[in-house]
Amino acid sequence: MKLKFDRDAVISVVFIAFLFVVLAGTGARLYVNRQETLTLYAETAGANAGAAAKAKAAAFAICKKLNGLDENLFRRTDFISLHGLVNRAMGNRIMEEKNSGERSVIKLDDGYLTFIDPRPDGGFAQTSAAAIASFGSQLAASGSRLLYVQMPFKINSLDPQLPRGVADYTNAKASGLLGALEARGVATFDLRQRILEQRLDYHALFFRTDHHWLPSTGLWAAGEMCGELNKNFGFSADAGLIDPANFTRTVYQKSWLGSQGKRVGKHYAGLDDFEVLLPKENTDFYYYYTSGSTSFQKRGRFEDTLVNQKYLQDGNLFVKNCYMYYLGEDHGLKVIKNMNAPQDKKLLIIGDSYCAAFLPFLALAANAEIRLLDLRHYEGSAAEYAALYRPDLTVIAYYPLTFDKPGAFDFNG
Incomplete structure (x- = not known):
C-alpha cells in the first residue's frame, strides 16, 4: 500500500x-x-x-x-x-471528450483504444435499410446491382473487452442493419463474420491507437471481396494477384500516433507501427480524385500513384497521419484504373476512409474500373452519378461509426 x-x-x-x-x-x-x-x-x-x-x-x-x-x-x-x-x-480506461460532437476514447482490456456508440438503435436499422433499398431500386432501373458490405469495427462482438459500465451499440446497429436489408432483399456481405469464421486474431487486424484497420487487413479484405464478386456477381477477379507473398513489406516501427492516440497522448497506449505493402510485379495505374475545386490525376506504377511517401515523413506525431499513405486524403470522388488488366466491369463503391487501405489492393485483382464516392465530401447525388456511370455493381461499404455521419444514407443528394 x-x-x-x-x-x-x-x-x-x-x-x-x-x-x-x-x-x-x-x-x-x-x-x-x-x-x-x-x-x-x-x-x-x-x-x-x-x-x-x-x-x-x-x-x-x-x-x-x-x-x-x-x-x-x-x-x-x-x-x-x-x-x-x-x-x-x-x-483510468475512459478518457472523456469535452468537445461536443467528439467521441470519448475507451481503452480495451488488451490496451487497444477505441471509440464507442453509446446510443441504442432508435429506429436506425429500419430507416437506413429503407433508404438503401430505395437506392437499390433506382440502380436496378439502370441495370446495376447493389451489394452492402459491412466493414468491421474494432470491438469484437463476441469479446468486447470494454470497461465495466461502458455500453457500446455499434455492432448491434450493424447487425440490425444487415438483418433489415436482408428482409428487403438487398444482398449483404459481412466482413465481421468472415473474421470470426476464420478465427483471425481480432485486434491484430487494427491499429492500436487509430480506428482504422491495418493495410494488411485491407489486403485480406480485398481477397475476400474478390471471392464474393466472382461467386455472386459475375466478376473475373484474380485473388491470386494479391496473395501476401506477392508484396514487399516494410515496417516503420513506433512511428505513428493514430486518431485516438492523438487525443490521449503518446504515453497512454504507446505508438503504432505502420506497414507499407507494395506489389513486387510491375504495375500501371491511373488515379484521379476531385473534391470541389480540387482535382488530381496521375498515371504510373502503384508506388507512384496510389501511395504517397510524404504522409510517412512528418516528424510531429500530433500532425502526422500515416494512414493517408494509401490514396491520400478523403475526397468526394476517386477513380482507380489498373491499366495492366482488362476493365471488364465497372464497380462503384460508396464508402468512407476504410476504403483507403482496401481499394488499391482490390484494384490490382478485380479486373474492373473502380470509382469511389464518399458522401461525406461528394457534393452531388449518388443516384444521379450511378445513373450516368451505369456500373455493373454498386457497393455500399461502411465502417459502423460512419452510420451517424450527415448524409451517409442520403443517396439522392
Whole structure:
C-alpha cells in the first residue's frame, strides 16, 4: 500500500509541476500576444464607443482569445501526453471528450483504444435499410446491382473487452442493419463474420491507437471481396494477384500516433507501427480524385500513384497521419484504373476512409474500373452519378461509426 501511495504522490507532484509550467507559459504567451486582443477590442468598440459598448467589446475580445486557448496552450501536446500518462498510471480506461460532437476514447482490456456508440438503435436499422433499398431500386432501373458490405469495427462482438459500465451499440446497429436489408432483399456481405469464421486474431487486424484497420487487413479484405464478386456477381477477379507473398513489406516501427492516440497522448497506449505493402510485379495505374475545386490525376506504377511517401515523413506525431499513405486524403470522388488488366466491369463503391487501405489492393485483382464516392465530401447525388456511370455493381461499404455521419444514407443528394 505504501508503494502505491508513493507512486501516486510522485505522479501528482510531477503533474502539478508540469501544469504550473503550462499555465505560466500560456500566461506569458497571452501577454506577448496581447496586441491581438487590443486590436480586436479596438475594432469591435469603434472610435466613439460609449462605456457600455467598450465593456461589451472588451468582454468579446477576451472571450474570443480564451476560446482559442485550447489550441494555443503552451506545450499543448506535451500536456496531452502527460495527462494520458497520469491516467494510464491511475488505471483510468475512459478518457472523456469535452468537445461536443467528439467521441470519448475507451481503452480495451488488451490496451487497444477505441471509440464507442453509446446510443441504442432508435429506429436506425429500419430507416437506413429503407433508404438503401430505395437506392437499390433506382440502380436496378439502370441495370446495376447493389451489394452492402459491412466493414468491421474494432470491438469484437463476441469479446468486447470494454470497461465495466461502458455500453457500446455499434455492432448491434450493424447487425440490425444487415438483418433489415436482408428482409428487403438487398444482398449483404459481412466482413465481421468472415473474421470470426476464420478465427483471425481480432485486434491484430487494427491499429492500436487509430480506428482504422491495418493495410494488411485491407489486403485480406480485398481477397475476400474478390471471392464474393466472382461467386455472386459475375466478376473475373484474380485473388491470386494479391496473395501476401506477392508484396514487399516494410515496417516503420513506433512511428505513428493514430486518431485516438492523438487525443490521449503518446504515453497512454504507446505508438503504432505502420506497414507499407507494395506489389513486387510491375504495375500501371491511373488515379484521379476531385473534391470541389480540387482535382488530381496521375498515371504510373502503384508506388507512384496510389501511395504517397510524404504522409510517412512528418516528424510531429500530433500532425502526422500515416494512414493517408494509401490514396491520400478523403475526397468526394476517386477513380482507380489498373491499366495492366482488362476493365471488364465497372464497380462503384460508396464508402468512407476504410476504403483507403482496401481499394488499391482490390484494384490490382478485380479486373474492373473502380470509382469511389464518399458522401461525406461528394457534393452531388449518388443516384444521379450511378445513373450516368451505369456500373455493373454498386457497393455500399461502411465502417459502423460512419452510420451517424450527415448524409451517409442520403443517396439522392
